[in-house]
Amino acid sequence: MVQHIRQAFNQAFTEEKYLHFLQSLNSKHPGAIDFRVAETPVFIPATFTSKMLGACESIVDVIIDKSFKKLTEKAVPPHLNVPNETNFTRCIAFDFGICLNNNGEIEPQLIEMQGFPSLFAFQLLYDDVLRQHFDIPQNFSPFFNGFDANSYTQILKKIIIGNVAPENVILLELFPHQQKTRIDFYCTKDYIGIETVCLSELIVENGNIFYVFQGKKTPVYRIYNRIIFDELLQQSDTVQQKAAAIFLKPVSAEWVPHPNWFYRISKYTLPFLQHPNIPETCFLDKVHPLPENLSEYVVKPVFSFAGQGVMIDVTKENIASIPDPQNWIIQKKVNYAAIIETPDTPAKAEIRVFYFWDDSWGRPKAVMNLARLSKGKMIGTRYNKNQEWVGGSMAYFEQLT
Template identity: 55%
Template structure:
């Protein structure tokens, strides 16, 4: 964290500025932000940024390895094997907690990762609002690897749409206009022209997929920008779950990214990784003996999202109660450090790095980020709604 910018921000901050910030965020899409937005960005120095990128690149080394798909074949649930598999994931994200290393310096620790999109549109919208409201110095940027707002959005649009017309591409989710992430769907629609469509709206004719637009006209779907989480689909009523079976059929449609990658690049991958900034992780089924000092571990289900099912306070009884051990991991707990000084007490932070992978390129590239601030045990915005100086945010990086 960059102390000089933190002090600069805190000294200049006023509650009125925060209200202006919220007004700027809500002005374009009134009522679409359902989560708490933090008062402040996170200011990240070059050393911490490069540590995160070092860990990310080590994971990319594993993902691009010749044996990665064989290692992760079992990660994809049999009931959700969707035709049209692809050899790479167009989008990946990596979540890091800000901790303190043995040398006393801040260091990142990888908490989770996903071969799945994130708030790619909203974070650009948020970056603009934060910079304009707070007067963020120009030498700080939310982008990585030399990306600018223009080049970032250009690449995002190119990957999502490809050579198709925007109307042939849909952003697919379950009840997208009710999702807490819908602000991102609307920003993405603005930046790319891609329409959010609910799974329940889809139907097929032959091998072609269609939905009806607002005028009732059938629109063929050539490409799906996938935001659908199948774990959420499985929690729905039988008639809605049945709609998911449509996606298991042989269809003339492309996935961006294919659903397989939600599972392949996930908590399932963590036990195969070794890096100073990646905590040791083991499949619960591979642990015949109970480890000592369970308070040093966190228990996570492989197939869940938004922190659901995570056990922070692990006990022998909780482990003994698990029947499907192959679907759980035990991860060495990391100690989030209260590195963000705020007027009402320090906050912890988690930073998510976005990676984009263009077809034909040997590796993906880091492009942008989001951040979350917390003052509790759980870092997600859903767990911090009653605090201040917590919630969704983003990092401004020192440029190299």
């Protein structure tokens, strides 16, 4: 997107450099990166960043308003409502496509958002290793609001661990060593020193949670939750019974973030937002009649994750077959810009902006990001098989002095 930097990067790129970069990236935890890592980062001009963060801040205004919980009271499925909900989430992720508007201009457009963690720790490693192998201009940074690697690590630690001992904080996941994002779990331990624990390993006694740490039964006071209910509900009765004891009954541990925020800040929230960089979105059951130009819309289930169930080529017959349209949204399609020059066809890109919310802040702050490159219909490594210059990446933002 910054033409002279893109040209310089591509001209200096070699397959050998890329392979050495991958070797270094994988050397920390061999075999743990279970997704494709792109050959290039994305270089973002300051004007684009300003528009993107402006859209984020407009959403934050809605989230911090005292009416937000009332507005989203139906967002949390009743059978998945977790007790002791916190007043706010500790983190938010906003996904923006790099898009073309009707005037042919590049602009950000919000695709989705989630009140849930992302690859917060792995991106630290990614930035560090990438800079060892490729030249990144000094006036470009993956961070926002003056954060750097040190201050980001400190605020990540504060958000997750708080004032308790690290051994009393766990990263909770379902079969974590089988997850495609497991590299982030291992990096979380590297950077902030907490253990990753499978749900099945927890011990619950009278609302208190324990795990075995260094051979000792150890109390859990804070849970860095990485479990997605979509996946949990597909598990055996034994696993779901353990989950019910932890998620559906009051426990003494504090959730970071609380699971209900996964639903409150999600696709469910999109119909309540209005901004030039947020596509028009409505609940499907509220749209009468349906638009004639359905090819210009995408239909998404509210309660799904990682693009599952999304209808891109929408027909009236598709929509008529949906039994619960109140749990679906219809969103105006955006025109992703195939603008990232690569050795063959240009790639599209999406940027995920990380927001953290510390107790001492009046509102959450943008801190860091990840990016994903695609040459397929959808963004995400699972949708770009047998392609190059696609996959997980990072955006570097122009810093104006």
